[in-house]
Amino acid sequence: MKLFFITSNPGKVREAAKFFEPLKIEVIQLKREYPEIQADSLEEVVKFGIEWLKKEIDSPFFIEDSGLFIESLNGFPGVYSSYVYKTIGLDGILKLMEGIEDRKAYFKSVIGYYDGDVHIFSGVTWGRIANEKRGEGGFGYDPIFIPEGSEKTFAEMTTEEKNSLSHRGKALKAFFDWLKENI
Numbered sequence: 001m002k003l004f005f006i007t008s009n010p011g012k013v014r015e016a017a018k019f020f021e022p023l024k025i026e027v028i029q030l031k032r033e034y035p036e037i038q039a040d041s042l043e044e045v046v047k048f049g050i051e052w053l054k055k056e057i058d059s060p061f062f063i064e065d066s067g068l069f070i071e072s073l074n075g076f077p078g079v080y081s082s083y084v085y086k087t088i089g090l091d092g093i094l095k096l097m098e099g100i101e102d103r104k105a106y107f108k109s110v111i112g113y114y115d116g117d118v119h120i121f122s123g124v125t126w127g128r129i130a131n132e133k134r135g136e137g138g139f140g141y142d143p144i145f146i147p148e149g150s151e152k153t154f155a156e157m158t159t160e161e162k163n164s165l166s167h168r169g170k171a172l173k174a175f176f177d178w179l180k181e182n183i
């Protein structure tokens, strides 16, 4: 089976491909721009994206929207994670967190699959914001996020290790469990 993943982010594709590889599902990246609305939730962003894309794409496809929610910053950058990453970046986040003791944060991933109907799957991983950047792997905020129960940042893990703990790994698992029952 082949799954089309509409995203501009090669890191997301790498993680999805690694997840589906042993399950004999091939992930094919399609780069199509779609509007990411300023909504309160990742679910709304995904649903709007699907409504926009479904007119353009003939076969079933999925998209994913994710974000980092920092508790002491009232959930910032959240749905704006992509914009904040491109503007103030990791150093900006570390600066905002200077002197803040409560470093709790979670990552959330929402996958939307369209096969004529819209199916939504999500995953959440709690952890904390590191005091400094560590690791070369992963992408995005990975060098500053330490998942609960680990001492390593996501960027210090292999793709398999990150998938076994991450928000995206959990959302992909929920997606796969649904596919098993419905395909």
Ligand SMILES: O=c1[nH]c(=O)c2ncn([C@@H]3O[C@H](COP(=O)(O)OP(=O)(O)OP(=O)(O)O)[C@@H](O)[C@H]3O)c2[nH]1
Residues within 6 Å of the ligand: 006, 007, 008, 009, 012, 036, 064, 065, 066, 067, 068, 081, 082, 083, 085, 086, 107, 138, 139, 140, 141, 142, 143, 145, 154, 166, 168
């Ligand atoms: O450390 C991280 N570990 C992750 O596992 C992760 N997943 C997402 N992000 C970051 O959060 C924003 C999401 O925005 P996003 O969902 O719109 O993605 P994107 O714009 O990169 O790609 P896409 O929208 O074309 O799929 C982007 O800045 C990503 O870098 C992550 N950071």
Ligand SMILES: [Mg+2]
Residues within 6 Å of the ligand: 036, 082
């Ligand atoms: Mg995006």
